[in-house]
Amino acid sequence: MPTSVSLEQGDINQSALRSEYHQHLSPETKKIIEEDAEVFLHQALSTPVMNALSKTEGAFIYDMNGKPYLDLHGNGVHNAGFSNAYVIEKVINQLKRSLAFTPRRYTNIPAIDLAKKLVSIAPAGLNRVLFCPGGSEAIEMAVMLAKQITGKWKTISFWDSYHGTGFQAASVGGEEHFSTGNGPMVPGSFHVEFPNYYRNPWGLANTDDIDEEYIRQIKIILHRHPDMSALIAEPISATPVVPSQHYWKEVQSLCKRYGMFLIFDEIIEGFGRTGKMFASEHYVTPDVLVLGKTLGGGLMPFAGIITKDEYNVLQHRSVGHFTHEKNPLCCTAGLATIEYIEANDLVENSAKLGDYLMDQLKALGETYPIIGNVAGKGLHIGVDLVKNKKTKERAVKEAEAIMYHCMQQGVAFKIIEGNIITMRPSLVITKDHCDMIVTALKNSFEKINL
Numbered sequence: 001m002p003t004s005v006s007l008e009q010g011d012i013n014q015s016a017l018r019s020e021y022h023q024h025l026s027p028e029t030k031k032i033i034e035e036d037a038e039v040f041l042h043q044a045l046s047t048p049v050m051n052a053l054s055k056t057e058g059a060f061i062y063d064m065n066g067k068p069y070l071d072l073h074g075n076g077v078h079n080a081g082f083s084n085a086y087v088i089e090k091v092i093n094q095l096k097r098s099l100a101f102t103p104r105r106y107t108n109i110p111a112i113d114l115a116k117k118l119v120s121i122a123p124a125g126l127n128r129v130l131f132c133p134g135g136s137e138a139i140e141m142a143v144m145l146a147k148q149i150t151g152k153w154k155t156i157s158f159w160d161s162y163h164g165t166g167f168q169a170a171s172v173g174g175e176e177h178f179s180t181g182n183g184p185m186v187p188g189s190f191h192v193e194f195p196n197y198y199r200n201p202w203g204l205a206n207t208d209d210i211d212e213e214y215i216r217q218i219k220i221i222l223h224r225h226p227d228m229s230a231l232i233a234e235p236i237s238a239t240p241v242v243p244s245q246h247y248w249k250e251v252q253s254l255c256k257r258y259g260m261f262l263i264f265d266e267i268i269e270g271f272g273r274t275g276k277m278f279a280s281e282h283y284v285t286p287d288v289l290v291l292g293k294t295l296g297g298g299l300m301p302f303a304g305i306i307t308k309d310e311y312n313v314l315q316h317r318s319v320g321h322f323t324h325e326k327n328p329l330c331c332t333a334g335l336a337t338i339e340y341i342e343a344n345d346l347v348e349n350s351a352k353l354g355d356y357l358m359d360q361l362k363a364l365g366e367t368y369p370i371i372g373n374v375a376g377k378g379l380h381i382g383v384d385l386v387k388n389k390k391t392k393e394r395a396v397k398e399a400e401a402i403m404y405h406c407m408q409q410g411v412a413f414k415i416i417e418g419n420i421i422t423m424r425p426s427l428v429i430t431k432d433h434c435d436m437i438v439t440a441l442k443n444s445f446e447k448i449n450l
């Protein structure tokens, strides 16, 4: 059985540097990590774990010794901050009302209120909602809706993208890590490359030319497989690459021409992450918007889809049939989270501090050639580390070393594709937190003589 692990999703837990990092942990923490590894099924991206936590609050996670780390990953649930007091209070009040669950076939006020709120903030024309416990299931609902409505069953999505685990989500996802060894995945799942302006394979520099090449890949498939139900994508990739407006406008017009859905997965990018309430607002309105993570306020697992009224025609079917599809606690957490984001101008903060942090990182790149590229939108930023600015060879070993150095300095992040530092802090951060990130990186570069 082959046991090598791809670096597509992130840093892995089997490296020498991970073992070295563990040497510095306290005996109590080591014991907890060992106990965890004794009882949980081992997986490349989770168990054995990096560290154990005693608390998560605001933009920070805290280890067992109370050391805080500014968390630039947060698994995407922390847009309004971890353990948000406003959200917690609302959820506790809901618990005290003795309405923590409603069996299917019944509704409740929090569910209706959250659905109405989402419709009011979603791009115009998206006004029908369906909830479920997790993002992978929400992707499944979106694809099923597209298949049912169009009467077609093939899909196009993007290599290297992540849309969740399970057969449907991993089939439209483009990472082999989640499919190899599982036998046939969902048939008819076609993939193309996501636009990449910094690392396009043709060595092109002009955005329009690059877009044309990537759009051509979609056209080639559509020409041979016109029976497509949907194209599924994150509007901005996880790394992130920020496509041009032209790209998504063209893709949307192809979707219209071929009678297929455009599904935007905003499980990470929704709720202010990119400096707008929804990343779609930078581009076009999709047929289905998929939300998750922050929708549960970091307290509850919750996700869902918002789509158009004209697709409300499946009275005879059930594309989502989940025990917790109208869970009042999850809905209360979701509504309170959105209220908090709005009341505290977190979307604006994301846009403003995102620009500031990007500028600081670009300036750092002028002194340290390991920074090959800085890309992003709002507080959704990626720093592509290279061995050589010209060849753009990925600085994989260096990236991992930098990650552990930053951990020691109280800044935690995840690496994607082996060499890209991804920065998605809570939207409650301040300018000082941005400076803390830049200083931690600078110190790490100095420490390993870059």
Ligand SMILES: Cc1ncc(COP(=O)(O)O)c(C=O)c1O
Pocket: 076, 134, 135, 136, 137, 139, 162, 163, 164, 165, 234, 265, 267, 268, 292, 293, 303
């Ligand atoms: C873009 C994206 N889509 C879908 C998912 C799946 O969500 P969940 O883990 O809630 O199933 C994730 C989770 O990381 C994600 O980042």
